[in-house]
Amino acid sequence: MKNYYDILGVTLQSGEDEIKRAYRQQAILLHPDKNPLPEAEAAFKEVNAAYEVLSDPVARHMYNQMLTQSISSLPAQPLHRDPAYRKRQESGYKAQRPSAPSESFLLMQRSLPLLKRLAWLGCACCLLFWMDYSLPTKISEERVLTDPRSIREIAFRNLKADFLVTDKGHHFPVSYDAIKNFPFGSTVKVHTSSFLGILVTVENEKDYRLTNLATIYGNFSFAPVLLFVLSMISISKKWGMEFQFNLGIVIALIFMLNGAFLFMSIL
Secondary structure (H helix, E strand, O other): OOOHHHHHOOOOOOOHHHHHHHHHHHHHHHOOOOOOOHHHHHHHHHHHHHHHHHOOHHHHHHHHHHHHHHHHHOOOOOOOOOHHHHHHHHOOOOOOOOOOOOHHHHHHHHHHHHHHHHHHHHHHHHHHHHHHHHOOOEEEEEEEOOOHHHHHHHHHHOOOOOOEEEOOOOEEOOOOOOHHHOOOOOEEEEEEOOOOOEEEEEEOOOOOEOOOOOOOOOOOOHHHHHHHHHHHHHHHOOOOHHHHHHHHHHHHHHHHHHHHHHHHHEO
């Protein structure tokens, strides 16, 4: 016969308030929505059954009589040969109930919905990038102001300097060998995306294009691709909670990286 007092963690002398308080504590601890452990559901049902009996004065009185008879009719259990087991037996050892989820588990559980929404937002941003890149670009004609007489001096001081400077204040990274394609006073066409204004390419009058632009549509194009792939994995796959949480953190970091690259790419 199950001992409902042991299940709730109270005694025969406990009052109604103490029983109700013990039940609430156990119910919060073992509720399936709060405790994902498989054995928690069975324990939650036992707690409910115990409270239904002990909260009713008539049912509790009848149960006390049956419990007393059941305990008195049980034969004395012989002590076990193992001293360690016998010590637990003599002290009335009880199997422990499922413990509450750890703080890290609760943190992951609370964060998962937010990380899932972030994955959807990442997919939406990548779709926006794709649409923006696919639309016809805006073309701005600008005049080169780089003085060829100072190029050697600039290159001597800084080999990674932005040699190509235009009359609209834009600076573009051009190698020392490639600057000859952009002579002083010539016109360059600066292509930017029509919606977000992201730098796409720069070309001269002879259709010579710069290919090493540090933009999200240039050297950093891997960032939105990686964000889209990981976001789709997070949305479509149902792996363990820890893996989903870690993947969500990675997506959040790559999302911020895309934001930094986007800020650098807008003219």
